[in-house]
Amino acid sequence: MKLNSVASLVAATAGIAQATASPDDSLAIFAKRRTADLAQFPDPTWFSKIDSWLSSQKDDGTWSDVNYLSGCAAQRANWPIQEHWNRLITLGAAWSGANPAVSSSRAKDPKLLAAVQKGLDYWFSHDYTPADCMGDGGDATKGCPCGTPGLWNTNWYDQAILIPQLCSTACLLVKDANLTETQRAGCERIPYRAYALRDGTYGTGGRMTGANMVLVMQNSVTLALFTDNSTILADSMTRAMSVMTFVDTPGQDGIHRDGTFLQHDGILYNGNYGKDLLNAFIQLEGEAIGTSFAANNDTRAAMSTYVKGDEWLIYTDSQTRTEHWDFNAIGRFVSFPTVDLQASADINFNVSKLAAATADFKGSYAVNDTIRRLLSNGTEKLTGNRGFWASDYMVHRRSNFMLTNKMISTRSANSESVNGANPYAYHMGHGTLYSYVKGNEYKDIMGAWDWNLVPGTTTLLNQPKLQASQVKYHGLKDFVGVVSDGTFGAAVEDYIDPLTQNLSYRKSWFYVDEGVIVITTNIKKNTTAGNVPVITVLDNRAADSSRALVKSGFIAQLGEQHLATDTLYYRNNGYLAYDHPFQLTLSQGKRSGNWSEISTSTQGMETVDIFSAYTTIKGDSFTYGFFPSISSLKLLKELANPTWKPINKNGVSGVYGKGRASLSFWPGGAKSVKLDLRELGWSNKAGTLTFTSDQPALYLLSAQKKKDKKSVRLVVTLADPTQKLAVASYSIKISGQRYKVREVDEKSEGHEKRGGGSIGFGVKLPTGGLAGSSVSEEVILELN
Structure with a gap:
């Protein structure tokens, strides 16, 4: 709506x-509003089934087409028995007269109420008794082992949340009816059991x-x-x-x-x-x-x-x-x-x-602005860059694409396998990079895609063996984080495979107008990994009749292809290798898989068209650019004359150009980097910027020439990926040109002259729940 x-x-x-x-008055107002809300709980299509449900309900209050399997034999996730309650709620909503979409002739219809009451009677007469069924059902050592009578599930969620929600909803909708004492007692008992444990534990569910x-x-x-x-x-x-x-x-x-x-x-x-x-x-x-x-x-x-x-x-x-x-x-x-x-x-x-x-x-x-854009269903665009430091996550949006990047650290985990869902998701979140241009890139393909090829990840090919017991892991390093100035951003991940420790590397994502430039350094593979190659997955997505295009031309055949190339282009997305050519493995064609193998879905087998591409990395570093929604011609122009110049030297990673620089100073690496002022776009004259960071950190440098054309407005945005530092300091030095600092942003802790003509800055960093977030300060550089 x-x-x-x-x-x-x-x-x-x-x-x-x-x-x-x-x-x-608050209690009465609340009750009236909630009843109106709950009357809209049913899917609108359910109301058309009321007559069918009334005629098919059995004398004991059940329906033959509802799966009433409970106890240890019941499905743990999305318990099918909830359909019983969905029907009672639909009947109750129609009886209440509180849903304006339902004909008023249904209001207070005694047939509807009788059906609801029969359904309540069935459930309440089959309600479980042992308290251990709340969260320990099926545990032979507790009071609710398999075979215990009553309607319960081995998943604590159903007793603590799902059934109390459905039961309390149905009951409130018919509160004004002449319910029996047994019915009212059941309406209270089921939700109260969960409320009574609010300060305790819910068995395997633990504390809420x-x-x-x-x-x-x-x-x-x-x-x-x-x-x-x-x-x-x-x-x-x-x-x-x-x-x-x-x-x-x-x-x-x-x-x-x-x-x-x-x-x-x-x-x-x-x-x-x-x-x-x-x-x-x-x-x-x-x-x-x-x-x-x-x-x-x-x-x-x-x-x-x-x-x-x-x-x-x-x-x-x-x-x-x-x-x-x-x-x-x-x-x-x-x-x-x-x-x-x-x-x-x-x-x-x-x-x-x-x-x-x-x-x-x-x-x-x-x-209001957020709501307005959401109501537009994507026609009003949100653009910019946002770093989410608490979850090691970055989103980069332009009018024609969206990139999302998820990493793991000692503070965050990747994914999980619970209730039979997601058993092969080990690689999820290990530097994942999704791209959305049309918005259907990954729609309904997970049932058939190769779970070893999660987009954006760098890993050992087909390692480790994927299984449900090996999905959820925290990272092993704390130098993982993001920096953002609202328009551009950067993310870094100091990575060690958390399961096997067979692979480690340092990876940076530098987000620019055209997309993202990815630099992976310090790639190390343990000898125990054998000859398994290191790969970076460029994408793994839904395919159509398009053919992949490389520098030498179109890939004519379907199936798996192996080739070396500097560029790859597929469905308006471009990939550019900077230092070494891609060693590509491409696959395009139909793949089959079973949704029921990876979740409780009943959809079963599916066959879909999928395109995947990964590059094998033979050295200890690799740099590539990913440019969504680009033309093939523009991609070739980028190859001939790159807009951004990557940096990968002595423990410093980054990119620079167009008046900007994004820099990552890694732990144990160099503290300074030199950038050409003309290539940086700060000056038409020869000169060098030396930027020094006194501690490992992430930086964004943005410079704009002021109207006097003699000075540059420089904004430095920085963040501490470890989230442990209270202060940080850095310095800048211009060589080949005379310069001075005319203004310092009030956020700066002051600047100081250092040896060799450099000027240093000290910055207080955010702490507490803001630790890891970005801070910016501004200076005016006058260049002569």
């Missing part, structure tokens, strides 16, 4: 936001954190409204909103100050668990706005930052106009096809409802 403008949403909610309701805690509290709010319990309502809202605040411990579950959401000990999960938290916020704040339960400023700050961060992670499929999450941000849910309606299918939150929930977010909390 979309509205014509954000202004209309603000106007629509202005009346309830102006004044805060009294505590007594992040999005999971919010979901438990969200269900508890519905319980409170069903029972008219203002105490539970206040407690649940307080707990939920407290989770929707910033967390500052590296890797901690929750919202970080860079706008990313981490779950399961350091995995980037904006598109799944973060999305769940966002949906909970949309519902809770949309219902609480204008009441005593509305979000305070701590929650507003975190949710505003999170929503603005989310936008960077979202791309649009230009064919379907559907918005999707970056594959780096949905964790194990990359293993589901879009038809399964999991995190890969859509952004799965209602932007119009988000606008209503944030209608009173003003000033720095305002998210």
Whole structure:
């Protein structure tokens, strides 16, 4: 659902936001709004099935076409039995009269209520009894071993979150009906079991954190409204909103100050668990706005930052106009096809409802611009560069492409395999580089693609052996991070294979207008790895009838090809080797795979057209450029006359040109680098810039000539990838020309003259939850 403008949403909610309701009124307002919200829970297509469900429901309240398998034999993820509740909720929503899309003739229809009550009776009479079924079902050493009677699942999530959500929803929709005492008791018992453990543990689920805690509290709010319990309502809202605040411990579950959401000990999960938290916020704040339960400023700050961060992670499929999450941000849910309606299918939150929930977010909390762009479905572009230091992640957007880059460090993890999903995802997040131009590059191919060829990664070919027990790993190094000035950026990853330690390297991504230049250095392979080659995956994506183009011409044949070349061009994406030619292995053609092998999807076998390309690296370093949405002619011009000059010398990596330089000073490497002023674009006269960093760090240098044409406005942006330093210092020196510093930005801790004519600068670095973020300072250089 979309509205014509954000202004209309603000106007629509202005009346309830102006004044805060009294505590007594708040409960009634909340209940009315939540009932209206829950009445829209069913998919609109479900209402057309009501008559069929009424006629096919059996006397015991069940349906023959619903899978009621429970206990140890039940499917752990996406428990099929939830279809029973989906039908009860649909019937209850129609009976309530609170969904305007349903004919009013359905309201208070006794046939609907009778069907709901029969369904409730079935479940409540088959409810489990042992407390251990909450989170330890199937454990032979606990009180709920396999064979224990009742409806339960070995996945704690179903007892703690899923079924309480569905049960409390169905019950609130028919709260005003003449329910039996047994029915009311069941409506209270199931969600209260989860609420009662709020300060304890949920068996194998452990203590609830992040999005999971919010979901438990969200269900508890519905319980409170069903029972008219203002105490539970206040407690649940307080707990939920407290989770929707910033967390500052590296890797901690929750919202970080860079706008990313981490779950399961350091995995980037904006598109799944973060999305769940966002949906909970949309519902809770949309219902609480204008009441005593509305979000305070701590929650507003975190949710505003999170929503603005989310936008960077979202791309649009230009064919379907559907918005999707970056594959780096949905964790194990990359293993589901879009038809399964999991995190890969859509952004799965209602932007119009988000606008209503944030209608009173003003000033720095305002998210109107983000909402406007999201409502445009990609027609209004977000451009620039953003570094997410808490998750070791960078997004680079131009009007015609989007690049996303995920790394791992001692603070962050790559992905996971849980509940039968994502068993082959070891390489995910190990320097992944996805590109989106049309937005369908990776759509529905994971069921058949080669999981050893994750786009952007540098690895040993077909190593290690992929298996579910070897997916989730943290990095082994802390010099991993990002620097961004909002337009350009750089990312670095000091990498050791976390499983085998058979491969190590230092990799930098330097983001420019045309795309990204990737420099990999210090490549070392242990002898235990044998003769297995080191490769960098250029891409692994959906194919069409296009043929790959190299410098010598088109690749005429399908199948696997091996060749050496300086350039590769496929579907408007260009690749350019700088120091040594690509040693390419190309593959284009049909591949088959089974979605049910990598997840709980029932879609089974599929055959899709896939194009993959990787280059074998024979030396200890390699540099290439990736330029999305480029013409083949422009790619050849880049080969003949590169716009950017790579730097790879003595432990310093970087690129420079067009008035800019991006530099990475690696641990143990040189502290200085010299750049030609004319090649840098700072001067028409001969001269050299010597830039010195007193510690390993990342830098962006941006210079613009001022109107007097004698001076240069220089902005230096820096970041500490280790996130451990409190201060940093650097110096600049111009040789071959006379110069002086005329101004220093107020953010500078002052500059000092050093030996040899250099000028040094000291900078205070961010700490706490901002450690690793970028800081900038400005100076004016007058060149003579």
